[in-house]
Amino acid sequence: MRIVSGKYMQVTPEILEACENNDRRAQKELYEICFRMHMSVCYSYYGNEEDARSALNNGFLKICKNIATIEKNPKVFFSWSKKIIVNTIIDEYRKNKRYNEQIDIREYDRELEFSSHSHQNTGMESLQEADIKKMIALLPEVSRKVFMLYVIEGFNHREIGEALEMTEGTSKWHLSIARKQLREMIEKVERVEEDLKKMVI
Amino acid sequence: MEEKNNHIDDFAKKGVEGMNFEFNESYWDEMEAMLDGKSKSKRGIVFWWVSGIASMLVLAIGIYFWNGNQQTQNQLALSNEKSQEKLEVKQNETEVGNMLNPTVEQNSVETLVNENSTNNNSTTDKKRDASFDLDNQTNKISKQNPIATLNSNLSSKSVSSIGKTSDEIAELNNVNETQIEEKDLVLVNEYIQPIEKRHISQIETEEAHFSPVEISGNSRSKSIHTNVEMIGGLGYGMNTTNNLNSIGGMNGNLGLQFNIEYGRFALHTGMNFGINGINGFHFKETKRIYGFSSQEVVNEINYNSMLSASVPVYLGYSGLKHSFSAGVKLNFLLNANGRVNTWNGEGNSTNTWGYSNALNNSWITAGANYFYKLNRRFSVGLMFDLDLTNRGEFSVNDVSSDFKMMNALVGVKYRLN
Numbered sequence: 156m157r158i159v160s161g162k163y164m165q166v167t168p169e170i171l172e173a174c175e176n177n178d179r180r181a182q183k184e185l186y187e188i189c190f191r192m193h194m195s196v197c198y199s200y201y202g203n204e205e206d207a208r209s210a211l212n213n214g215f216l217k218i219c220k221n222i223a224t225i226e227k228n229p230k231v232f233f234s235w236s237k238k239i240i241v242n243t244i245i246d247e248y249r250k251n252k253r254y255n256e257q258i259d260i261r262e263y264d265r266e267l268e269f270s271s272h273s274h275q276n277t278g279m280e281s282l283q284e285a286d287i288k289k290m291i292a293l294l295p296e297v298s299r300k301v302f303m304l305y306v307i308e309g310f311n312h313r314e315i316g317e318a319l320e321m322t323e324g325t326s327k328w329h330l331s332i333a334r335k336q337l338r339e340m341i342e343k344v345e346r347v348e349e350d351l352k353k354m355v356i
Numbered sequence: 357m358e359e360k361n362n363h364i365d366d367f368a369k370k371g372v373e374g375m376n377f378e379f380n381e382s383y384w385d386e387m388e389a390m391l392d393g394k395s396k397s398k399r400g401i402v403f404w405w406v407s408g409i410a411s412m413l414v415l416a417i418g419i420y421f422w423n424g425n426q427q428t429q430n431q432l433a434l435s436n437e438k439s440q441e442k443l444e445v446k447q448n449e450t451e452v453g454n455m456l457n458p459t460v461e462q463n464s465v466e467t468l469v470n471e472n473s474t475n476n477n478s479t480t481d482k483k484r485d486a487s488f489d490l491d492n493q494t495n496k497i498s499k500q501n502p503i504a505t506l507n508s509n510l511s512s513k514s515v516s517s518i519g520k521t522s523d524e525i526a527e528l529n530n531v532n533e534t535q536i537e538e539k540d541l542v543l544v545n546e547y548i549q550p551i552e553k554r555h556i557s558q559i560e561t562e563e564a565h566f567s568p569v570e571i572s573g574n575s576r577s578k579s580i581h582t583n584v585e586m587i588g589g590l591g592y593g594m595n596t597t598n599n600l601n602s603i604g605g606m607n608g609n610l611g612l613q614f615n616i617e618y619g620r621f622a623l624h625t626g627m628n629f630g631i632n633g634i635n636g637f638h639f640k641e642t643k644r645i646y647g648f649s650s651q652e653v654v655n656e657i658n659y660n661s662m663l664s665a666s667v668p669v670y671l672g673y674s675g676l677k678h679s680f681s682a683g684v685k686l687n688f689l690l691n692a693n694g695r696v697n698t699w700n701g702e703g704n705s706t707n708t709w710g711y712s713n714a715l716n717n718s719w720i721t722a723g724a725n726y727f728y729k730l731n732r733r734f735s736v737g738l739m740f741d742l743d744l745t746n747r748g749e750f751s752v753n754d755v756s757s758d759f760k761m762m763n764a765l766v767g768v769k770y771r772l773n
Contacts, residue, residue, distance in 0.1 A: 176732050178676060183384050190383065195375030212387050219391065223732065287371025306365045307372055334364050
């Protein structure tokens with residue numbers, strides 16, 4: 156079998172059909188595949204492994220329940236399962252959300268301009284995935300979710316507003332906060348690296 | 357600013373896509389508990405509802421059966437009295453005939469006795485011979501491990517072999533199933549371990565040899581599952597008792613089956629309603645009429661419908677696609693509608709001459725089923741029944757015979773939950 160992409164390599168129509176028949180061994184195999192495919196996404200939303208795994212498990216339950224409705228194609232399964240996982244995360248957020256802030260977009264547009272920098276963060280290239288993972292985990296919960304939906308999933312602010320039950324302005328605010336904080340963290344890393352270089356010299 | 361934001365966004369995307377998480381078996385244990393919990397809670401409600409309805413049905417049928425038994429005994433006593441009177445009349449006529457012509461053949465009663473005593477399925481009665489033909493049906497049963505695949509030595513389509521039975525793999529590779537040896541099968545751990553050792557994103561996007569594996573052992577969870585299926589069948593039944601020369605008839609059944617599964621094994625029970633169609637029991641005799649001519653008379657006892665209820669207790673074993681079960685059934689007669697036809701060469705007539713019959717209110721059958729799973733809901737297969745105890749006793753002119761049946765049906769199952 157020619158491997159087109161590593162993401163859905165192990166998903167085969169046979170496994171999907173076996174899962175449709177509630178074959179437990181096939182379900183285990185599919186769960187492991189989904190874990191490797193989507194755990195990073197879940198973690199990015201929650202910032203900790205326990206919540207991320209809980210969301211993944213809830214999403215996998217829905218996947219098992221509805222697997223009969225999709226075409227048994229690995230490519231189709233990848234995009235479909237990711238959509239299920241993201242929707243599960245959104246649903247859980249809506250169930251558990253603690254705040255529903257209404258923020259004036261005009262006030263915080265000016266703040267965004269003030270806090271912007273004109274140069275590219277040079278420290279970005281040197282950072283490892285683990286560092287980026289930690290940075291994203293440090294973001295505030297709602298801002299992190301908005302950032303993930305916008306940047307990774309490609310939602311627009313209207314869609315994010317509908318999903319997370321907030322206004323477009325609030326969505327934009329959270330996105331800017333997330334970007335700002337990420338930038339600040341990268342700048343800190345840059346300063347530390349510069350200091351280290353000076354010490355070496 | 358837009359450019360700056362793009363850098364941040366790209367930075368985050370790179371981080372998310374590059375994240376690496378190690379899989380642990382305990383994660384699956386947690387997930388499996390969720391899968392079991394969800395299915396149990398859903399199935400539990402349906403199971404208790406259906407069990408309640410079935411229990412009420414059994415109770416209702418038991419009451420009907422108990423009341424019906426009382427009526428049947430009363431009717432049988434009356435029928436026996438009438439038959440005895442007619443038998444005495446005919447015997448008197450025969451004696452008169454014999455007195456007129458000493459060379460007359462044995463009377464009808466003695467002829468019948470001789471025929472039955474030799475236990476001869478008469479070759480002269482082509483109708484009887486034809487009635488005993490039974491279609492021979494063979495089931496293709498996989499004797500190998502139900503889920504297996506082959507290594508690349510045997511199969512160029514090895515990846516697509518995952519989840520196939522060994523006979524299906526043999527067919528895929530155009531080899532005989534007996535040619536598949538142990539060494540051709542690869543253990544499942546060899547499949548899982550390579551995945552654990554490398555991350556998905558590290559795999560080269562070029563053609564790679566993907567070693568197939570065998571998913572051996574029990575593919576189902578080691579916990580108890582329950583489900584309910586609707587089962588129906590249509591087929592043919594025939595008498596298995598040699599003393600009665602009979603033809604068979606159509607039969608059908610419909611019912612609910614409750615399954616309690618543990619791994620590959622299951623206990624099946626439920627409630628079925630069956631109807632046996634036209635069954636004819638022929639008693640050929642030669643009768644002297646008016647002392648000069650003989651005439652073949654054929655008595656046929658027909659049961660146009662025999663309605664019964666049954667409670668099966670079967671043990672089953674199932675794989676991914678094939679399932680087998682066998683056990684016993686307790687059957688209850690609900691209703692029987694019968695008549696007697698007599699052909700005397702001059703047209704049909706109906707009478708109760710020398711005839712009495714009794715059907716038992718309950719009997720036990722042994723049965724075996726084979727089903728092939730088409731998808732999660734539907735299965736098709738074959739069902740066989742063989743009476744272990746008598747359904748009844750038939751007698752004509754004081755010659756009696758037990759009555760047992762054998763049924764073969766084509767069945768369909770539909771899973772309700």
